[in-house]
Amino acid sequence: MRLREEGALLSEGAKREIEALRARYPVAQSAVLPALLRVQEELGWVPPEAMAEVGRLLDLPVEVVAEVASFYSLIFTEPVGRHVVQLCTNVSCLLSGAEAVRERVERELGVRAGQTTPDRRVTLLAVECLAACDQAPCMLVNERRYGPLTPEAAARLVKELD
Amino acid sequence: MPQPVLLRHVREPDQADLHAYERRGGYAALRRALRELSPEQVTDLVDRAQLRGRGGAGFPTARKWRFVPKDAPVKYLVVNADEGEPGTFKDRTLLEGDPHLLVEGIALAAYANDVRTAYVYMRREFYQARRQLERAIAQAYERGYLGQGILGTEFSLDVYVHPGAGSYIAGEETALLESLEGKRAMPRLKPPYFPAVMGLYSKPTVLNNVETLCCVPWIVREGPEWWLEQGPPQLYSVSGHVNSPQVVEAPLGTTARELIERAGGIRGGRQVKAFYPGGTSSRPLSARHLDVPLRHEELAKLGSMLGSAAVIVMDETTDMVKVIARVCEFYREESCGKCTPCREGTVWVTQILDRILHGRGRPEDLDLLESLARNMTGTCFCPLGESVPPSLRAGLEDFRDEFEAYIRAAREPVQMPVRLHLGAPAPGG
Numbered sequence: 284m285r286l287r288e289e290g291a292l293l294s295e296g297a298k299r300e301i302e303a304l305r306a307r308y309p310v311a312q313s314a315v316l317p318a319l320l321r322v323q324e325e326l327g328w329v330p331p332e333a334m335a336e337v338g339r340l341l342d343l344p345v346e347v348v349a350e351v352a353s354f355y356s357l358i359f360t361e362p363v364g365r366h367v368v369q370l371c372t373n374v375s376c377l378l379s380g381a382e383a384v385r386e387r388v389e390r391e392l393g394v395r396a397g398q399t400t401p402d403r404r405v406t407l408l409a410v411e412c413l414a415a416c417d418q419a420p421c422m423l424v425n426e427r428r429y430g431p432l433t434p435e436a437a438a439r440l441v442k443e444l445d
Numbered sequence: 446m447p448q449p450v451l452l453r454h455v456r457e458p459d460q461a462d463l464h465a466y467e468r469r470g471g472y473a474a475l476r477r478a479l480r481e482l483s484p485e486q487v488t489d490l491v492d493r494a495q496l497r498g499r500g501g502a503g504f505p506t507a508r509k510w511r512f513v514p515k516d517a518p519v520k521y522l523v524v525n526a527d528e529g530e531p532g533t534f535k536d537r538t539l540l541e542g543d544p545h546l547l548v549e550g551i552a553l554a555a556y557a558n559d560v561r562t563a564y565v566y567m568r569r570e571f572y573q574a575r576r577q578l579e580r581a582i583a584q585a586y587e588r589g590y591l592g593q594g595i596l597g598t599e600f601s602l603d604v605y606v607h608p609g610a611g612s613y614i615a616g617e618e619t620a621l622l623e624s625l626e627g628k629r630a631m632p633r634l635k636p637p638y639f640p641a642v643m644g645l646y647s648k649p650t651v652l653n654n655v656e657t658l659c660c661v662p663w664i665v666r667e668g669p670e671w672w673l674e675q676g677p678p679q680l681y682s683v684s685g686h687v688n689s690p691q692v693v694e695a696p697l698g699t700t701a702r703e704l705i706e707r708a709g710g711i712r713g714g715r716q717v718k719a720f721y722p723g724g725t726s727s728r729p730l731s732a733r734h735l736d737v738p739l740r741h742e743e744l745a746k747l748g749s750m751l752g753s754a755a756v757i758v759m760d761e762t763t764d765m766v767k768v769i770a771r772v773c774e775f776y777r778e779e780s781c782g783k784c785t786p787c788r789e790g791t792v793w794v795t796q797i798l799d800r801i802l803h804g805r806g807r808p809e810d811l812d813l814l815e816s817l818a819r820n821m822t823g824t825c826f827c828p829l830g831e832s833v834p835p836s837l838r839a840g841l842e843d844f845r846d847e848f849e850a851y852i853r854a855a856r857e858p859v860q861m862p863v864r865l866h867l868g869a870p871a872p873g874g
C-alpha cells in the first residue's frame with residue numbers, strides 16, 4: 284500500500300538512481316544532497332513527503348533529511364516556478380551594472396528577487412558570485428548561464444520563458 | 446610572452462575530448478608516473494616545483510600530502526570544485542575547457558597518496574562544468590585511466606562527482622567534508638579535524654583545489670625545473686572595471702598593473718581607485734599598490750593575501766562604501782551561524798553600513814565599525830568571519846573620506862552624493 288503511494292510521488296527511475304547513489308559512499312547519509320537534488324529535478328522542489336521518501340530510501344530519519352535540506356539555499360523546500368532565474372548581485376557583477384539588470388528583470392516579471400510570479404512561471408533569485416565574473420553581469424536561467432547582460436537582454440530572456 | 450601552460454588548450458573546442466587531450470600530450474604524465482615513478486617520487490616532484498595550494502590558503506601541496514599517514518588502510522582524495530570566493534572563476538574555466546587535465550591530476554594525486562576513492566565536490570551552479578567533467582571521467586574509465594588496474598598496473602581508482610547545493614561556507618575544507626558526509630556545512634574544529642589525519646569519515650584525506658591538481662600533470666610531465674622556469678604559472682581571475690574580464694595566466698608575482706593591462710585596461714580609460722588582490726576575503730588595496738608583486742609574501746606584508754588570486758578592479762568612480770557594504774552582506778548571508786562573533790558581527794556591521802549608505806549614518810559609526818573589526822579578528826571559529834575585518838579596515842584607513850562624506854551628507858540631505866556609476870540604487874534602498 285505504502286509502496287504505491289511512494290510510487291506516485293517519485294518515478295521508479297528516480298528511486299533507482301537514489302538507491303544507486305548510495306553505493307558511491309561508505310555511509311548512506313552522504314547521498315542525502317544528491318538524492319534531494321534528484322528529487323528536485325523531478326518535482327521542481329522538495330515537499331515534506333519527498334523528504335520522508337528520501338529518508339526511507341537511505342534509511343535515515345526524516346528529521347535528519349529535513350535538517351540538512353534546510354541548510355542549503357538551492358534545496359527548495361517551498362514550491363518554485365517552472366523556471367528558476369538566478370541573478371548574480373555580487374561585487375564583480377555589481378561593478379558591471381547588475382543593479383540595473385535586476386531592476387529591469389524585476390519590472391519585467393512584476394516580482395522582487397526572492398519571489399515567484401503569480402502564474403508560477405518564474406522564480407527570481409538574487410544570488411552570490413556564480414564564478415562567471417568574466418561574463419558579468421550574468422545570470423543562470425535554469426541550467427544555462429547568460430552574460431554579459433544588458434538590462435534589455437535580460438528582460439527579453441525572462442520574457443521568453445514559457 | 447611565453448606560451449601559457451594551465452590555459453594552453455582551454456580554448457580548443459575539442460579539448461574536452463579524450464583523443465584530442467591525448468593528442469596534445471595528455472595522460473603522458475600518468476603513464477610516466479605509473480611506469481617509472483614511485484608515489485614518493487611524484488610527491489618529490491611536486492615538492493621541488495614548490496607548488497602551493499590555489500584554493501585560498503596557499504599551503505605547500507607536497508607538505509600537505511606528506512601529513513597523510515602512509516600506513517593508513519583507507520584514505521580519500523577530495524577535490525574542492527566549490528569555487529565560491531567572489532571574483533574567482535579560474536576553476537570553472539579549467540573544468541569547462543580542459544576537464545581531462547583535472548582527471549589526470551586527480552589520478553596522479555591519488556597515486557602519490559595511495560588513494561583508491563576520490564570525490565569531486567562541485568558547486569551546483571556548475572552545470573556545464575559538471576557535464577564536461579562527467580563525460581571526461583566516463584571516457585577515462587573506458588580507456589583504462591580510471592577504474593580497476595589502471596594501465597595494467599595494480600593501481601585502482603574510482604572518481605565520483607558530488608554536488609553542493611548553494612553554500613559558500615561549504616568551500617571551507619572541513620565544512621566541505623561535513624557536507625560530503627551529508628550534513629550541514631559547518632566547519633570542524635582543527636585540531637583534531639585536520640583533513641590529512643582525520644578527514645572524510647574520520648579517515649586521512651587529501652583535499653586540494655581544482656587548479657592545484659591541474660598543475661600536477663604538467664609538473665610530472667615536464668619536470669619541476671621547467672615548471673619554475675614558466676613563472677611558475679599562476680591563474681589570476683581578473684574582473685570588475687576592466688575591458689575584457691578574463692582568467693589571466695601569468696608568472697606568480699605579476700603586478701596588478703600588468704594584469705589589468707592583460708585584461709584590456711580600465712574601461713573608459715579611467716584610473717584605478719582600488720583592487721581586491723585575492724577575492725573579497727583579502728584586504729582591498731589602493732592604486733598606490735598597483736606595482737606590488739601579487740605573491741603570498743608581499744601581500745601578507747600589506748595585511749592582505751593572495752587568496753584565490755581573484756583580482757577585482759575598481760575604477761576612480763567606484764563607491765567604496767557601497768562595495769564594502771555589499772561584501773559584508775555577502776559574509777552575513779553566508780555565515781553558517783556556528784559562532785557568535787561572525788553570526789552577530791556580520792549583522793551589526795551590515796546594519797551600520799546600511800544606515801550610512803541610506804543617509805542615516807552617525808559620526809560615531811566609524812568608531813563602531815572599527816571596534817567591530819577588532820572584535821571579529823582572531824575570535825571567529827573559521828576564516829569566513831575573519832574575512833570581514835580586512836575590507837572594513839581598508840575602508841576606514843584608505844577610503845575614510847568616502848564614509849565621512851556619506852555621514853556629513855546625512856546631516857545635509859540636499860548634498861547626498863549622487864553616484865550613478867554602480868547603477869541605480871537597489872529597490873527598497
Ligand SMILES: Cc1cc2nc3c(=O)[nH]c(=O)nc-3n(C[C@H](O)[C@H](O)[C@H](O)COP(=O)(O)O)c2cc1C
Binds near residue numbers: 528619
Ligand atoms: C570560507 C572559505 C571558503 C573557501 N572556499 C573555497 C573554494 O570554493 N574552493 C577552494 O578550492 N578552496 C576554498 N577554500 C579553501 C579551502 O578551505 C582549502 O584551503 C583548499 O580547498 C585546499 O586546497 P589547496 O591546498 O589545493 O588550495 C575556502 C576557505 C574558506 C575559509
Ligand code: SF4
Binds near residue numbers: 780782783787827830
Ligand atoms: S566564522 Fe562564521 S562561518 Fe565560520 S564557523 Fe563561525 S559562524 Fe560559521
Ligand code: FES
Binds near residue numbers: 375413532
Ligand atoms: S560576481 Fe557575478 S559572477 Fe562573480
